């Protein structure tokens with residue numbers, strides 16, 4: 001134990017103090033503490049570094065008293081902790097060991113003892129289905145504001161205690177407000193913190209297609225196993241179950257099986273279940289068993305915070321007045337906010353110019369129509385793109401891999417992502433039944449090309465204008 005009068009302990013003392021905190025902590029708390037570490041002591045305050053905002057909240061809200069108690073025990077005086085976020089910390093951490101087989105218990109999930117916070121910068125070991133979760137959609141990357149505070153808290157509670165907190169959890173709200181992001185964040189969290197947890201993420205369109213294929217190929221038993229042998233089932237855009245009578249019936253049984261076994265079900269929808277009129281009443285009533293929460297459009301402050309976070313994660317430098325300008329011009333859809341950020345930075349990068357207010361105004365003038373906004377559909381985008389590139393619609397949505405067609409197709413897919421509310425699988429369908437990963441790839445590719453090639457940037461800008469004007 002240190003000398004009682006020692007007010008500035010050495011690093012070694014601090015390390016010992018931290019070991020004492022770890023020894024005192026129970027198994028769950030220890031997993032969190034191992035991804036944190038003490039930086040310094042100033043008088044009675046110990047400064048602790050954690051890798052993420054989420055870890056900070058967890059330490060401050062759940063573990064403060066036990067940590068301060070252990071520190072006070074060690075130093076023989078009343079100690080307090082202060083927590084700071086150091087995102088680089090996670091780079092120093094080792095990925096967790098591959099999950100050990102066999103599974104510990106089939107029903108109770110067991111927390112990993114020392115799982116570090118794993119995000120896109122510290123990828124976990126390959127696990128089946130893992131690629132279906134977008135690595136950027138984590139709790140760490142989710143900005144909390146009044147518009148989504150409750151939904152975030154509910155998602156975090158479910159991720160911490162799958163099957164126990166609220167079951168099912170249903171998050172609803174308009175397009176582009178972060179529902180899918182929260183769904184993936186739950187998936188990442190459960191995979192990272194529970195041993196051998198089986199998480200399945202699926203869009204309702206995929207669920208329906210899977211079911212139809214299973215019936216036609218006589219594979220319904222395998223289909224059931226895929227959806228029922230899981231600990232957490234995440235289903236996006238449940239509104240697409242409306243009027244799919246047979247899939248509803250099948251899902252009803254899947255739901256009951258999972259719910260009875262205390263397996264977690266999380267769903268998103270564009271409406272409150274009461275407004276899903278073409279849904280079987282017994283299914284609708286089950287959706288109301290757990291917790292239903294909405295996400296609202298973010299206020300200006302949250303929009304700016306989201307832009308700031310996105311810019312930082314892409315390592316982009318934007319002055320505050322630019323973030324404020326973009327945030328004040330684009331008010332409802334967060335996907336559009338991101339779209340604006342991508343275009344502004346692509347334009348600056350092409351011109352080897354810094355991003356400033358002038359440049360931002362010029363770029364956004366093209367993006368935001370002055371008159372009332374017309375609804376843009378996928379078919380308008382496809383028609384206008386085909387016309388612009390002088391190619392046939394069949395070729396645009398076909399499978400030919402000639403360079404011109406590939407680029408035109410990717411641009412059209414990117415624009416569907418940016419300018420419409422359509423989900424990835426739905427966009428894939430509009431392009432002759434392509435997989436949602438093809439759309440995801442196109443989206444990424446065009447973002448990159450816009451930065452690198454002026455021709456592509458100009459094509460995207462001109463096409464956007466054509467598309468927006470064609471609606472008036």
Ligand SMILES: Nc1ncnc2c1ncn2[C@@H]1O[C@H](COP(=O)(O)OP(=O)(O)OP(=O)(O)O)[C@@H](O)[C@H]1O
Nearest residue numbers: 141142143175176177178179180181306334335421
């Ligand atoms: N609070 C937030 N913090 C950071 N990013 C956010 C937040 N909310 C949404 N986003 C981002 O906005 C984009 C759109 O969000 P998301 O796809 O989750 O919307 P959605 O509500 O599921 O929309 P849809 O119903 O159209 O699928 C994503 O890139 C997501 O990361």
